Amino acid sequence: MATRKTAAKPNVSADELKTYYHDMLLIRRFEEKAGQLYGMGLIGGFCHLYIGQEAVVVGLEAAADEGDKRVTSYRDHGHMLACGMDPNGVMAELTGREGGYSKGKGGSMHMFSKEKNFYGGHGIVGAQVPIGTGLAFADKYLGNDRVSFAYFGDGAANQGQVYESFNMAAVWKLPVIFVIENNQYAMGTSQKRSTSSPEIYKRGEPFGIPGEIVDGMDVLAVKAAGEKAVAHCRSGEGPYILEVKTYRYRGHSMSDPAKYRTREEVQNMREKHDPIEHIRQMLIDGKHATEEDLKEIDKSIKDVVNKSADFAKESPEPALDELWTDIYADVAPQDEDA
Amino acid sequence: MPTQVLMPALSPTMEEGTLAKWLVKEGDTVSSGDILAEIETDKATMEFEAVDEGVIGKILVSEGTEGVKVNDPIAIMLEEGESADDIDDDAAAPAPAADSAPDGKAPAEAEKPKGADAAPLEIKSNASPDWPEGTELQTQTVREALRDAMAEEMRADDTVYLMGEEVAEYQGAYKVSQGLLDEFGDKRVVDTPITEHGFAGLAVGAAFGGLKPIVEFMTFNFAMQAMDQIINSAAKTLYMSGGQMGAPMVFRGPNGAAARVAAQHSQDYAAWYAHIPGLKVVMPYSASDAKGLLKSAIRDPNPVIFLENELMYGHSFDVPVMDDFTIPFGKARIWKEGKDVTIVSFGIGMKYALEAAEKLAEEGIDAEVIDLRTLRPLDYDTVLASVMKTNRCVTVEEGFPVASIGNHLSAVIMERAFDYLDAPVLNCTGKDVPMPYAANLEKHALITTDEVIEAVKKVTYR
Numbered sequence: 079m080a081t082r083k084t085a086a087k088p089n090v091s092a093d094e095l096k097t098y099y100h101d102m103l104l105i106r107r108f109e110e111k112a113g114q115l116y117g118m119g120l121i122g123g124f125c126h127l128y129i130g131q132e133a134v135v136v137g138l139e140a141a142a143d144e145g146d147k148r149v150t151s152y153r154d155h156g157h158m159l160a161c162g163m164d165p166n167g168v169m170a171e172l173t174g175r176e177g178g179y180s181k182g183k184g185g186s187m188h189m190f191s192k193e194k195n196f197y198g199g200h201g202i203v204g205a206q207v208p209i210g211t212g213l214a215f216a217d218k219y220l221g222n223d224r225v226s227f228a229y230f231g232d233g234a235a236n237q238g239q240v241y242e243s244f245n246m247a248a249v250w251k252l253p254v255i256f257v258i259e260n261n262q263y264a265m266g267t268s269q270k271r272s273t274s275s276p277e278i279y280k281r282g283e284p285f286g287i288p289g290e291i292v293d294g295m296d297v298l299a300v301k302a303a304g305e306k307a308v309a310h311c312r313s314g315e316g317p318y319i320l321e322v323k324t325y326r327y328r329g330h331s332m333s334d335p336a337k338y339r340t341r342e343e344v345q346n347m348r349e350k351h352d353p354i355e356h357i358r359q360m361l362i363d364g365k366h367a368t369e370e371d372l373k374e375i376d377k378s379i380k381d382v383v384n385k386s387a388d389f390a391k392e393s394p395e396p397a398l399d400e401l402w403t404d405i406y407a408d409v410a411p412q413d414e415d416a
Numbered sequence: 417m418p419t420q421v422l423m424p425a426l427s428p429t430m431e432e433g434t435l436a437k438w439l440v441k442e443g444d445t446v447s448s449g450d451i452l453a454e455i456e457t458d459k460a461t462m463e464f465e466a467v468d469e470g471v472i473g474k475i476l477v478s479e480g481t482e483g484v485k486v487n488d489p490i491a492i493m494l495e496e497g498e499s500a501d502d503i504d505d506d507a508a509a510p511a512p513a514a515d516s517a518p519d520g521k522a523p524a525e526a527e528k529p530k531g532a533d534a535a536p537l538e539i540k541s542n543a544s545p546d547w548p549e550g551t552e553l554q555t556q557t558v559r560e561a562l563r564d565a566m567a568e569e570m571r572a573d574d575t576v577y578l579m580g581e582e583v584a585e586y587q588g589a590y591k592v593s594q595g596l597l598d599e600f601g602d603k604r605v606v607d608t609p610i611t612e613h614g615f616a617g618l619a620v621g622a623a624f625g626g627l628k629p630i631v632e633f634m635t636f637n638f639a640m641q642a643m644d645q646i647i648n649s650a651a652k653t654l655y656m657s658g659g660q661m662g663a664p665m666v667f668r669g670p671n672g673a674a675a676r677v678a679a680q681h682s683q684d685y686a687a688w689y690a691h692i693p694g695l696k697v698v699m700p701y702s703a704s705d706a707k708g709l710l711k712s713a714i715r716d717p718n719p720v721i722f723l724e725n726e727l728m729y730g731h732s733f734d735v736p737v738m739d740d741f742t743i744p745f746g747k748a749r750i751w752k753e754g755k756d757v758t759i760v761s762f763g764i765g766m767k768y769a770l771e772a773a774e775k776l777a778e779e780g781i782d783a784e785v786i787d788l789r790t791l792r793p794l795d796y797d798t799v800l801a802s803v804m805k806t807n808r809c810v811t812v813e814e815g816f817p818v819a820s821i822g823n824h825l826s827a828v829i830m831e832r833a834f835d836y837l838d839a840p841v842l843n844c845t846g847k848d849v850p851m852p853y854a855a856n857l858e859k860h861a862l863i864t865t866d867e868v869i870e871a872v873k874k875v876t877y878r
């Protein structure tokens with residue numbers, strides 16, 4: 079683990095801190111609820127929770143601007159909530175209902191929002207990295223100053239297409255931030271068992287891509303690094319790599335017994351490095367908020383999450399016709415005179 | 417208000433489990449994330465965490481209880497300030513229907529995994545037995561049979577090794593390689609990084625170099641990353657080198673739809689691979705076929721695609737107790753003889769074929785059911801002989817309809833047995849859509865036993 083940076087503390091406002099606290103806690107409570115619904119059989123298939131990693135996406139979204147794009151893997155619930163997607167729509171997709179973002183057809187791993195520039199939700203490890211690079215290619219081509227975030231895991235970092243992407247992004251100076259969410263495990267394989275040199279952020283060096291390692295349990299450090307990366311990309315300097323060190327508290331997916339690590343290891347992260355607890359302490363210690371204020375936030379989040387669960391249970395299953403829709407986009411009618 | 421703690425579903429295919437151990441006792445205060453109990457699922461022992469904080473008021477299911485159904489109450493939680501006296505009888509009763517889907521059926525019930533861990537089917541093969549009469553039989557799951565096949569071949573030949581994601585220390589993502597690391601060590605049971613194109617290509621090189629790799633894909637969906645090495649390197653090199661060198665190796669892993677894992681994780685590749693000259697393609701249904709065919713695949717001097725199915729891993733079948741049991745490629749198995757119609761299938765399609773045959777028998781339609789077992793080579797003779805007898809044929813597979821194995825069989829039957837046909841050959845397949853996630857849509861995307869029955873009635877004009 080990188081050591082905790084608190085350097086960013088002085089210039090953060092109370093409101094900002096409260097926002098981060100709220101956004102991270104929303105993800106955590108949402109994921110706990112999703113785990114519960116999975117246990118009840120209301121969610122099926124694969125379901126990968128983001129608990130423990132909340133600071134990564136909340137910090138980077140704080141550095142992003144309107145119109146910036148993001149794409150990630152199957153561990154995507156946190157990204158969707160952090161970029162402003164509606165918890166009801168996300169939860170209803172988890173239960174496979176009509177009210178879900180993909181009308182119930184995508185499920186936990188495959189959700190998208192054109193409105194929020196969220197490009198999924200991808201199940202094949204590493205496949206989202208060239209896609210994120212392509213989002214940036216399109217922005218450069220179209221001549222706007224948008225930046226794309228391509229999120230992937232420490233395990234995905236061993237896929238060849240990641241390095242093919244690095245090369246193209248560097249050659250064509252594409253405005254893409256490669257975000258490696260290094261939670262130290264790829265399913266049951268610890269990073270040290272699979273990876274020759276553990277410092278993934280340095281892997282851009284031969285391509286001329288600057289990289290940085292960031293404490294992913296500290297939302298302020300993530301935001302600061304994100305701002306630097308965004309500025310670099312937006313000014314036309316090309317891609318940037320952020321290796322964000324984080325930790326997932328739960329198993330890889332709902333069916334992972336997680337015997338490859340000790341309970342102590344997990345407890346230690348939870349008790350000493352929890353990203354939400356960290357901000358909570360800053361709020362209390364800095365007298366930016368009282369216990370009562372925070373209880374208020376907790377309660378409002380609980381309401382939102384409970385509502386999303388109710389919505390996800392009550393939303394009807396998709397109509398059977400939906401099986402046959404969205405396979406092809408409609409072709410615009412040809413103008414006969416043309 | 418006291419709340420129920422329900423038996424959780426801890427894997428996509430779990431319907432019930434064993435409450436192995438309680439890690440809390442009545443009166444304990446727990447907070448979110450604390451481990452409450454250890455639960456054995458169909459695949460593993462899992463820790464079950466508390467979601468809310470509270471006090472354990474009452475334990476309803478004692479440890480060691482087997483067969484606890486998902487969603488049965490297993491304990492009662494109290495909030496701060498409540499006592500065990502607050503527990504009324506309602507709280508200990510089965511879960512209310514409030515959490516059910518709009519149609520009043522709980523989704524867990526509505527989308528039962530397709531036959532996971534069901535009892536062995538009644539119909540027994542009565543034609544060309546794969547083992548001598550009187551051979552001792554043992555009941556084994558497909559999972560165990562596959563593991564034994566690999567272990568036996570690894571004992572017999574030390575150039576055979578296994579590589580793939582999570583095959584060693586994790587004991588296999590679906591527990592097929594359980595115990596192999598212990599027996600053979602990490603030189604021969606190799607955990608790889610997530611880099612399918614890389615390790616598939618590396619294994620092709622290792623095969624050129626004198627080894628006999630078994631490459632496990634966590635699922636065949638991920639083999640698409642490695643497709644170029646499988647087709648362009650493994651399948652074609654013997655030909656391109658004028659017979660000097662080839663790739664004696666096996667690519668294996670689960671193929672086809674599992675349960676609710678959506679479009680990118682649910683696809684049957686049987687027809688894809690069967691298209692390629694230079695590959696052999698195996699897709700077993702029963703445990704004895706899984707064992708006998710995998711052993712043959714490992715010995716075969718060609719690249720073999722061995723397509724398993726996650727939903728079949730837990731199914732039990734009779735497997736002969738023999739020192740060295742193999743099944744040759746290119747020999748179909750007749751599971752049931754019949755005179756009215758030929759139903760041809762393979763892999764998990766056999767489940768629908770056999771169920772349909774059983775129901776059709778009740779209606780007086782006597783179907784012959786053929787399991788192809790290998791798609792390359794394919795036992796055309798057995799299929800044709802049967803069609804010449806019954807004059808009707810229905811094919812059953814899980815894959816997409818266009819350019820399916822059924823399409824191919826229809827063409828071959830038309831060419832070689834046209835005059836024997838009393839009806840067009842019908843192909844039952846999965847629907848022509850990516851696999852949806854929603855429970856109700858998934859059910860409709862998959863092939864069903866009823867569709868097979870309907871097709872048989874069409875070709876028999878009933």
Ligand SMILES: Cc1ncc(C[n+]2csc(CCOP(=O)(O)OP(=O)(O)O)c2C)c(N)n1
Nearest residue numbers: 153201202203231232233234263264265638
């Ligand atoms: C190409 C491919 N291979 C294998 C898998 C199965 N799989 C899903 S997630 C995963 C581990 C990925 O780990 P990492 O990239 O570190 O991401 P994390 O799950 O830790 O967020 C594996 C092997 C897959 N989905 N796609």
Ligand SMILES: [Mg+2]
Nearest residue numbers: 231232263264
């Ligand atoms: Mg990881």
